[in-house]
Amino acid sequence: MLHLTMQQAALAFLVLITPICAWVVYTDLKYMKIRNKAVYALLAVFAVAGPFLLPLDVYAWRWLNALAIFALGYILNQIAHFGAGDAKFAAAAAPYFATGSDHILLTVMLLTAFLLAAFTAHRIARAIPALRALAPDWVSWTRKDFPMGLALVGTLWAYLLIIALAN
Incomplete structure (x- = not known):
């Protein structure tokens, strides 16, 4: 087994998941859907690469993150109209995050910042006719x-x- 630092493992995961992330962004903007294939691909990268990039005990425990976020996502989908694709993607992404208090705080801060920034940027972009004209068939412009x-x-x-x- 490889003995990578946390930094090296994060970089390797980053390289492996970037195409999947780009695909998710595109399909969510264009169709307002996160495809199950993208969720499965994200899980597959962690399942296959994880044992080589992380210590086996860390790798195994990180799967609990996926289960916990899947349960939370299911509840949010039922009571708060949180998208099912969003819930599944969040669950598939969860094993990539460490669970120490510093990591949880960092994750919450990043999610908050990205929610505000992405919402604002999307709403501004869809209000600009020239930008909407670049991708006139995107469902996200009208929903x-x-x-x-x-x-x-x-x-x-x-x-x-x-x-x-x-x-």
Whole structure:
């Protein structure tokens, strides 16, 4: 087994998940859907690469993150109209996050920042006719709900980047 630092593991995960994240952002903007294939791909990367990038005990415990976030996402989907695709993506992304109090605080801060920034940027962009004309068939321009995949992807990507660049 490889003996990587947390920073090296985060960088490797970042490289592996970036195409999936780009796909999620695109499909959420265009169709307001996060495809199950993207969720499965994100889980598959963790399932296959995780044992090589993380100590086996850390890898195994991180699966609990997925179960906890899946349960929370299911509840939010039922009572707060949180998108099912968003809930599944969040659960698939959860194993990439460490669970120490510093990591949880960082994750909450990133999610808050990305929710505010992505919502604001999307609402401004859709109000500009020239930008809407670049992608006139995007469903997200006309729906009242928000493509939450933008914030979820931003949070995951930024978290891994911060960990990869940490001293």
